[in-house]
Amino acid sequence: MSSGTLARRRAGGRHKKRRGRPAGLWADAWHDLRRRPMFVASVILIGVLLLMAAWPSLFTSIDPFDARTCELRLARQTPTPGHPFGRDNQGCDLFARTVYGARNSIVIGMLTTLATAVIGGLLGLLAAFHSRWADAVLSRVTEIFFAIPAILGALLIASTFRDSEVDSILLVVFALTILGWPMAFRIMRAAVITAMSQDFVTAARALGAGPWRIMTRHLLPNALAPVIVISTINLGGFIAAEAALSFLGVGVRSPDISWGLMIAEARDRFQYAPLPLVFPALFLSVTVLAFIMLGDAVRDALDPKLR
Amino acid sequence: MRTATETPLLAVDDLHVEFRTRAGVVKAVNGVSYSLNAGETLAVLGESGSGKSVTAQAVMGILDTPPAAVTGGQIRFKGTDLLQLSEEARTRIRGEGIAMIFQDALSALNPVFTVGWQISEMFRVHRGMSKRDAMKKAVELMDRVRIPAARERVNDYPHQFSGGMRQRIMIAMAIALDPELLIADEPTTALDVTVQAQIMELLAELRRESGMALILITHDLGVVADVADRIAVMYGGRIVEHAPVHDLYRSPAHPYTRGLLESIPRVDLKGRELHAIAGMPPSPLDLPGGCAFHPRCPYRRAACASDVPPLYQVGWTRGSACHYWREVLDAGRR
Numbered sequence: 001m002s003s004g005t006l007a008r009r010r011a012g013g014r015h016k017k018r019r020g021r022p023a024g025l026w027a028d029a030w031h032d033l034r035r036r037p038m039f040v041a042s043v044i045l046i047g048v049l050l051l052m053a054a055w056p057s058l059f060t061s062i063d064p065f066d067a068r069t070c071e072l073r074l075a076r077q078t079p080t081p082g083h084p085f086g087r088d089n090q091g092c093d094l095f096a097r098t099v100y101g102a103r104n105s106i107v108i109g110m111l112t113t114l115a116t117a118v119i120g121g122l123l124g125l126l127a128a129f130h131s132r133w134a135d136a137v138l139s140r141v142t143e144i145f146f147a148i149p150a151i152l153g154a155l156l157i158a159s160t161f162r163d164s165e166v167d168s169i170l171l172v173v174f175a176l177t178i179l180g181w182p183m184a185f186r187i188m189r190a191a192v193i194t195a196m197s198q199d200f201v202t203a204a205r206a207l208g209a210g211p212w213r214i215m216t217r218h219l220l221p222n223a224l225a226p227v228i229v230i231s232t233i234n235l236g237g238f239i240a241a242e243a244a245l246s247f248l249g250v251g252v253r254s255p256d257i258s259w260g261l262m263i264a265e266a267r268d269r270f271q272y273a274p275l276p277l278v279f280p281a282l283f284l285s286v287t288v289l290a291f292i293m294l295g296d297a298v299r300d301a302l303d304p305k306l307r
Numbered sequence: 308m309r310t311a312t313e314t315p316l317l318a319v320d321d322l323h324v325e326f327r328t329r330a331g332v333v334k335a336v337n338g339v340s341y342s343l344n345a346g347e348t349l350a351v352l353g354e355s356g357s358g359k360s361v362t363a364q365a366v367m368g369i370l371d372t373p374p375a376a377v378t379g380g381q382i383r384f385k386g387t388d389l390l391q392l393s394e395e396a397r398t399r400i401r402g403e404g405i406a407m408i409f410q411d412a413l414s415a416l417n418p419v420f421t422v423g424w425q426i427s428e429m430f431r432v433h434r435g436m437s438k439r440d441a442m443k444k445a446v447e448l449m450d451r452v453r454i455p456a457a458r459e460r461v462n463d464y465p466h467q468f469s470g471g472m473r474q475r476i477m478i479a480m481a482i483a484l485d486p487e488l489l490i491a492d493e494p495t496t497a498l499d500v501t502v503q504a505q506i507m508e509l510l511a512e513l514r515r516e517s518g519m520a521l522i523l524i525t526h527d528l529g530v531v532a533d534v535a536d537r538i539a540v541m542y543g544g545r546i547v548e549h550a551p552v553h554d555l556y557r558s559p560a561h562p563y564t565r566g567l568l569e570s571i572p573r574v575d576l577k578g579r580e581l582h583a584i585a586g587m588p589p590s591p592l593d594l595p596g597g598c599a600f601h602p603r604c605p606y607r608r609a610a611c612a613s614d615v616p617p618l619y620q621v622g623w624t625r626g627s628a629c630h631y632w633r634e635v636l637d638a639g640r641r
Binding site: 026198199200202203204205206207208209210213217218221222 | 367369395398399400401402403406407408409411414415416417418419420428429432433477480481483484
């Protein structure tokens, strides 16, 4: 810390004003993030996508679930006024379907991220903090999961439970969570182990903090940042994985709309009608890219060592 | 002075601590004994690896076990052997009965919470106070450890304070619950010389006000002279000499202490070569047999390599773990 900032801070203190420079890891990170073009761009993109997922009717007046909006004789029509992306193989409005497809991608991506972060995070915290025994067992279990090729594993899980009554969206979330939590587990475990060797944990113990307090007040807040970073980056990956599963026919099922499903339906006629494949693919790529960019920006802000 | 009937506040008796590492068993503490009465200040002096911090951590019960293991001895706090207590009972004593401060106050404070939050946590957790009352107490404590503009700085984060101020915050947390014993593990090592003096002065002042006992762990003879009542000098996991502070400075009774005193730079001897103790401190992995200091000792005889010297009684108030303490003492008086 330079003496200049110190002097300024002292001066600020004397004037009884809220100092301009924010303090603390999160406040510093926010201060830093606001100045990054990559962060701003990804936040705007994600904002639009979230809006699209929550209120698709803001973007299009056509309801793609209404069969009357489709006209089979106009199938694969190129863009016309009122149908900016043209029509798909069934003659339905491609723009409306692409917009409505955002919801499943975003919902599945977020639910999976939340589930993996919570499950992996809690288990990681326990493994690192609780006992060597728990750590050894959980670490071996995650290694087994790491050995499973992700798409193949998710394909297997999704196709096994495909005929059950489970909602197809929840099934995708379930399959991806089963294969995704070990990543959050590892990151959390490593972060907690690092935090545990810090002096402030010893100091807290020396001043009478019990294990619960150490875990919740000292380890968790200090180990959270890397888990948040990896989760943000993974969110894009989960959205891509959902598309892959839907493409392979074990993910989201018609009549639900998913970009992966749309790509699958359009691929046979791609050579003479590319647009029904191009638009959902474009939206998918931009969404995944936006989340990965956001994750990168957050990582740079939260991990000063990489700066 | 001490009387035999009085139960000391803290009595460490023949403490042994080992670290089981891949490289072998490290005997960090080999039969350390000392006792401390209420309100007394004991300085524990030694270089790194002498076992002074490990002893303190064993007293606090914050050694990482494994790899560390207390393999023998007793630590009696107000008559109760802490080593026999359950972890819950020890947690209750930490902070309330015995508190500790550390060398590097920046890393000893949680970076994600404000200092006010961290100080007030002591009152919320241990005293069940409301947030508002606890915060008030935190400001009072910050005043007490002389942090300027405490009320305005209570919501600042640790990294916004200077080194000396951080150590004051650490001290505020440690004295929050009025412990009867405060262990300060090299509290001034990371600080500027001028700030060192201020922190030592603050500790001495707080001790006078509250009547708590103080154990000062340091490798710096100069730091403790004004504050400590007694000094215990450690080497190779043992106490090699203990004495009232002025006796020790005037006439050391162990060659190691003598070497330490002679290696303090002095203005009146400017230009002369600085005295240094010959050789290197022993590796705790492989302590020399007999007296651990014998390979570096100018007084060594054949017996030193084979016979471990007990702590010989020197007069009424002192002890020296040197077979030839009389010689050392006489040499110092000359």
